[in-house]
């Protein structure tokens with residue numbers, strides 16, 4: 009752990025603020041709500057020598073806390089085993105520190121520095137765990153899976169038949185095959201958006217845009233056919 | 244199980260959600276810390292675009308809920324309280 013933090017010190021070139029050998033933190037003007045502690049973090053991380061070294065070490069500890077916290081809240085992480093889970097915690101904390109140092113100049117003091125930093129630790133850990141958990145699962149994103157069978161109350165089935173048919177027709181007619189596949193993968197199969205992005209060698213943003221457009225088109229189609237109304241809101 | 248009934252209900256539920264105001268995952272991430280403090284410290288509502296994104300994007304919602312839990316824990320509160328306050332703001336504007 010300490011070794012990881014020490015290793016990060018060798019990446020001072022990645023720090024996105026100030027010139028080498030010059031502390032630039034105190035010159036930065038943050039949002040009015042920023043605290044002395046926020047200025048301290050920024051000043052120390054952009055300084056040199058032992059001050060910077062200590063700050064990076066504290067930042068790494070903060071990221072370890074965020075990574076462990078995130079891991080403890082992911083049910084699927086229990087499948088990783090202790091050794092692999094700890095490796096992910098360490099590597100996610102390392103990656104989060106590097107990402108934070110590279111983006112220091114984007115910290116504007118609109119939240120506490122620790123809140124701003126935590127989100128990097130959480131993102132890197134969540135992404136790493138999801139990637140690992142799905143790593144041995146084959147995902148076919150080139151074809152659209154069919155529902156397997158009908159189960160449950162026969163009367164409800166009859167009532168739902170028209171809706172189900174309309175939905176499937178609307179999906180087939182309103183969405184491109186790629187949009188259909190992304191929609192089903194995320195909403196029905198529960199495949200995480202960043203896992204899909206990995207498999208398609210694209211970004212989470214791009215996959216979300218496809219999902220967003222697919223849902224928008226589907227919603228318009230279902231509203232036009234009277235199957236849902238515009239005021240419905242389900243969370 | 245991926246039966247036709249559960250399939251229909253799941254897709255329909257997603258189509259019915261108020262996800263339509265556009266915001267990207269990157270923009271959600273960039274703004275999440277400040278907006279979360281507005282919710283937890285100042286009891287302010289979520290901006291419409293960020294709320295719509297959290298309704299529509301399971302990964303961003305999951306990560307922001309964890310951030311809410313972690314901030315609550317740091318403040319000496321029950322982590323669940325932070326998460327519940329965020330979820331309440333997602334549930335109603």
Ligand SMILES: [Zn+2]
Pocket residue numbers: 216267268269271296300302303304
């Ligand atoms: Zn997102």
